[in-house]
Amino acid sequence: MTQISDYREVTGKMRNRKWMSLGLAGLVAVPLALAGCSTKGDNNPAQGTASPAVSAAPSAAANKEPVKLTMWGGVPPESGPQAVVDNWNKENPDIQVEYVRFVNDDAGNLKLDTALISSQPVDMYMSYDYSLYEKRIKAGNALDLSKFTDYNVDDKMGTGASLWKVDNKYYGVPTQKGMSFVWLNKDMLDAKGLPVPTDWGLDEFRDYANKLKGDKVWGAAQSDYYFNVPINGSMLKQSLTFSKPDGTSAFDNPLTVKALQVYSDMMFKDKSMMPHTEQITSKPALDQMFVKGETAMLFSTNQIFRTTNNVKDYPRTFKVAAAPAPKVNKDQTDYINAGGLGDVLSINPRTKNPEAAWKFIKWYADKGMLPMAAGGRVPSSKDFPVDEAVALMFKGVENTYDxxxxxxxxxxxxxLGLSRLDKKTGTEQQVIYDKVFSQKLTPEEGAKELAKVHNANLQAAKK
Known part of the structure; x- marks a missing residue:
């Protein structure tokens, strides 16, 4: 869900995570092209000869200052981006890139948007949320990439990339697969004789949690964002904006009711999942709960690698396995995993070096983002060396994973699908999820309320 990254995770409002502080913005130097000079030799028409030109200065290539670019992104530099630009800078002395971190929350995205319209240096930047990406395009802050004809985004990234087109044009390149999935403690599965799921629904997810729960061990854990993943995945087939053919909200449907009911039962009947109100109060670090063996399953995204790979600070003795996010019903054939492609890298139209920025983006997408794999980011380009990415992703901890x-x-x-649910609706719907999982609303009432706020915003968007 980077893409769908999930609005809470994407906007940094997850109660269970707090990201690192902002990095420092770098400076961009305008390249100086020093033209070579030469003196003219005497020309003697009578003899029909001319003396060769003599250079009066070193060549232009020898004195040209390197192009300097800044790339803004939301990932901490030590989690891969710094290694990316270091590798590029070694290979390309004529184009030097500096990475600038912005925290991917409301304040951080506002800082980026302000920089894009000011004199601050921003040549390239990442968008992790479709609504923000579209907003930047409409504000004239993303370059139309159709001017470049030497890279076929659709061919490289697959059909999921087209969801990032606006007016049938790309204004950024989606560089990674973003999806939600379930981490499992494989040792606990083995002890119960349970196989690693390859295709399941919420009923099976509930059954696993019930069988895996134990003394001081929750069967499953997940932050508030992930409650809407099965719901959204069940509606993506209808519309990226989750509306019916008649333009009204699709949230009021039996699958939404069932998803809310299953999660409520897991909390209050089975007691296999921490009650939402308790989670809000205690604010547990769910990723740490998982590596400590305090929950058998964890609904998360690739960000969990930062914890599961860090066996020095978070030692564990069990193997980690992965399963796809559960559908609402296992037999759904039209279910689409919410998330899609993400980490969209765009060029600021105000950059003085668009060609240099484009050269970097192509390199980044096809091979340059390799250091990001250690943090769990899965490259979307078909030409990316997958085996190298996997090797780096598990380097030094290979024996601790299935x-x-x-x-x-x-x-x-x-x-994979990309949610285009507007941010306002997502924020307002979270209040409803909170009420359902604190038993202030029934699942049936909750589904109607989800549709109600969505319909209000759909109508407002038409005005």
Whole structure:
């Protein structure tokens, strides 16, 4: 869900995570092209000869200052981006890139948007949320990439890339697969004789949680964002904006009711999942709960790699396996995994070096983002060296994962979709999820309320 990254995760409002502080913005130097000079030799028409030109200065190439670019992104520099630009800078002395971190929350995105319209240096930048990406395009802050004809985004990234087109044009390149999935403690599965799921629904997810729960061990854990993943995935087939053919909201449907009911039962009947109100109060670090063996399953995204790979600070003795996000019903054939492609890298139209920025983006998408794999970011380009990415992703911790299951989920062919639910609706709907999971609303009432706020915003958008 980067793309769908999930509005709370994407906007940094997850109660269970707090990202690192902002990096410092770099300076862009305008390249100086020093033209070579030469003196003219005497020309003697009578003899029909001319003396060769003599250079009066070193060549232009020898004195040309390198192009300097800044790339803004939301990932901490030590989690891959700094290594990316360091690799590029070594290979390309004529084009030097500096990475600038912005925190991917409301304040951080506002800082980026302000920089884009000011004199601050921003040549390239990442968008993690479709609504913000579209807003930047409409504000004239993203370059139309159709001027470049040497890179076929659709061919490189697959059908999911087209969801990032605006007016049938690309204003950024989606560079990674973003999806939600379930981490599992494989040792606990083995002890119960349970296989790693490859295709399941919420009923099976509930059954696993019930069988895996134990003394001081929750069967499953997930932050508030992920409650809407099965719901949204069930509606993506209808519309990227989750509306019916008649233009009204699709949230009021039996699958929404069932999803809300299953999660409520897991909290209050089975007691296999921490009650939402308790989670709000105690604000547990769910990723740390997982590596400590305090929950058998964890609904998350690729960001979990920062914790599961860090066996020094978070030692564990069990193997980690992965399963796809559960559908609402296992037999759904039109289910689309919410998330799609993400990490869209765009060029600021105000850059003085668009060609240099484009050269960097092509390199980044096809091979340059390799250091990002260690943090769990899955490249979307078909030409990316997958085996190298997997090797780096598990370097030094290979024996602590069920790698086959992780590769199946993260590098497989699950149908991916991109949610275009507007941010306002997502924020307002979260209040409703909170009420359902604190038993202030029934699942049936909750589904109607989700549709109600969505319909109000759909109508407002038409005005």
């Amino acid at each position: 790698i086959a299951s992780v590769k199946r989920v993260m590098f497989g062919s699950l149908p």
